[in-house]
């Protein structure tokens with residue numbers, strides 16, 4: 001099958017009331033003709049959110065309402081995806097893009113894995129990105145009380161912070177600092193009542209092996225849809241430190257030995273893959289002009305050479321995981337460097 005026929009899917013996650021439906025409604029109201037299918041996962045038997053979505057001629061809403069997509073109805077998700085593909089094949093449905101809105105309590109990990117493990121789905125539906133919406137008013141409490149909240153943030157390629165109109169700057173700094181500690185790889189955007197251009201959260205190609213990797217240095221404020229401003233994080237360290245069980249680990253070195261880093265990555269994934277939500281590395285290999293890119297979700301990992309380094313040859317690996325023995329792993333990573 002040509003890549004033209006591959007359907008991109010965006011997973012929209014975020015705790016209860018974070019603003020997922022609001023963001024989707026903004027998209028549907030400002031839809032420029034792209035045909036969007038939305039899979040809505042309801043927790044409970046009545047499809048409330050489906051009714052709240054303002055569908056239009058370019059959208060198709062499919063509801064899954066027998067439980068939470070990450071546990072009891074994972075089979076139902078697979079079935080719904082096969083069903084969708086059949087409708088596309090028989091010409092009953094035209095779809096350019098798929099969005100899966102999870103319940104507020106869903107763990108994104110098994111959902112993401114559905115897109116790798118079912119053969120037909122893996123071939124025909126391409127994960128575009130995992131987007132998390134975060135309620136700036138309630139997130140600190142939610143993180144303290146619900147483990148799944150950190151998993152949703154840790155898994156995300158991009159974080160959309162909602163309801164910042166209801167908090168002061170000090171609270172916002174605390175929230176940003178905690179989000180950044182959990183996931184330093186994802187860029188953070190603020191959105192007021194879902195008003196964000198769709199390019200900010202759709203079509204990111206985040207699961208492709210590509211060169212983009214950085215530790216984010218700030219966040220984006222969307223004053224209105226046209227004016228998006230980048231702001232650096234505050235230079236003052238927050239007085240509070242967090243105790244989330246998912247955090248970002250950053251490994252850095254200069255040039256690495258290919259055999260040693262290969263063995264390190266293999267051992268890392270084998271030993272800690274279950275605890276590694278997402279990881280990405282852009283690595284400088286001795287005698288190799290191009291960047292070696294490594295990208296993974298738990299034990300599913302891909303390697304490829306990307307474009308050549310332009311200036312400084314530097315290796316960066318970011319792992320978002322659950323309580324890893326960082327100091328020991330850092331020593332092992334550093335020992336793969338060329339001396």
Ligand SMILES: Nc1nc2c(ncn2[C@@H]2O[C@H](COP(=O)(O)OP(=O)(O)OP(=O)(O)O)[C@@H](O)[C@H]2O)c(=O)[nH]1
Pocket residue numbers: 014015016017018019020021022023049103104162163164165166191192193194
């Ligand atoms: N003040 C303010 N309210 C917002 C913002 N974004 C969303 N809301 C409100 O927050 C409430 C919850 O938003 P929803 O979009 O229903 O949230 P959800 O994530 O779909 O909720 P669940 O389906 O229950 O998980 C609604 O009353 C929205 O109007 C925002 O940026 N500012």
